[in-house]
Amino acid sequence: DQQVKQNSPSLSVQEGRISILNCDYTNSMFDYFLWYKKYPAEGPTFLISISSIKDKNEDGRFTVFLNKSAKHLSLHIVPSQPGDSAVYFCAASKTSYDKVIFGPGTSLSVIP
Amino acid sequence: DVKVTQSSRYLVKRTGEKVFLECVQDMDHENMFWYRQDPGLGLRLIYFSYDVKMKEKGDIPEGYSVSREKKERFSLILESASTNQTSMYLCATTSSTEAFFGQGTRLTVV
Numbered sequence: 001d002q003q004v005k006q007n008s009p010s011l012s013v014q015e016g017r018i019s020i021l022n023c024d025y026t027n028s029m030f031d032y033f034l035w036y037k038k039y040p041a042e043g044p045t046f047l048i049s050i051s052s053i054k055d056k057n058e059d060g061r062f063t064v065f066l067n068k069s070a071k072h073l074s075l076h077i078v079p080s081q082p083g084d085s086a087v088y089f090c091a092a093s094k095t096s097y098d099k100v101i102f103g104p105g106t107s108l109s110v111i112p
Numbered sequence: 113d114v115k116v117t118q119s120s121r122y123l124v125k126r127t128g129e130k131v132f133l134e135c136v137q138d139m140d141h142e143n144m145f146w147y148r149q150d151p152g153l154g155l156r157l158i159y160f161s162y163d164v165k166m167k168e169k170g171d172i173p174e175g176y177s178v179s180r181e182k183k184e185r186f187s188l189i190l191e192s193a194s195t196n197q198t199s200m201y202l203c204a205t206t207s208s209t210e211a212f213f214g215q216g217t218r219l220t221v222v
Contacts, residue, residue, distance in 0.1 A: 006154075043215045044213050046211065046212070091155075102154045104153055
C-alpha cells in the first residue's frame with residue numbers, strides 16, 4: 001500500500017512554461033515533505049522541502065505547495081528549462097529525522 | 113559537503129551468490145538507509161539504522177540483511193542473490209533537513 005503517490009508517471013512541458021508535479025499522501029502523521037530530482041545513473045539530489053506548519057516554500061524557480069487537509073502537495077517549476085528533464089520523487093516523513101518514504105516518481109521532459 | 117560513497121557503480125552476480133553492497137558516509141550522521149529503485153515503483157526502503165549495531169526493517173526486507181558495525185558504514189547483504197533482486201540500490205543518510213544519497217549501485221543478477 002503506497003503511502004506516497006505520484007499518479008503521473010510522466011510529464012512533457014515546453015521550455016519556458018510552468019511544470020507542475022503532483023503528489024498525494026495517505027498517512028496523516030507525515031509532517032515533513034521533500035522533493036528530489038534524479039538523473040539516470042546518479043543518486044537522487046535534494047531540491048526543496050516543506051514542513052507541515054507552512055503551505056508554501058519557494059527557492060528560485062522551484063516552489064512547493066502543501067495542502068494538508070487534502071493530503072496533497074505540488075512542485076512548480078517556472079520557467080522550465082531543458083536541464084530540468086529528470087525523474088522527480090516526492091517524499092514524506094513523520095519528522096525530519098525519521099525514515100523517508102518515497103513516491104514512484106514522475107519523469108519530466110522539458111522540450112526545447 | 114556530505115559525501116555518501118557506495119563501493120561499486122555496477123555489479124554482475126550469479127544467482128545464489130552472497131552479495132555485499134557497502135556504503136560509507138563522512139558526516140557522522142546516525143541515520144543510514146538502504147533503498148532500491150525500480151521503474152514505476154520509485155524508491156523503496158529495505159532496511160535502516162539509527163545507530164551502530166541497530167537495524168530496523170523497512171518495507172521490503174525479505175532476502176536482505178544489513179550490518180552496522182561502525183557509525184560511518186552501513187552494509188547491505190544479499191544472502192543468496194536472485195534475479196528479482198536486479199535493481200538500482202541507493203544508500204542514504206539524513207541530517208535534520210534532508211537525505212543525502214550515494215551514486216547508486218546497479219546490480220544485475222544473472
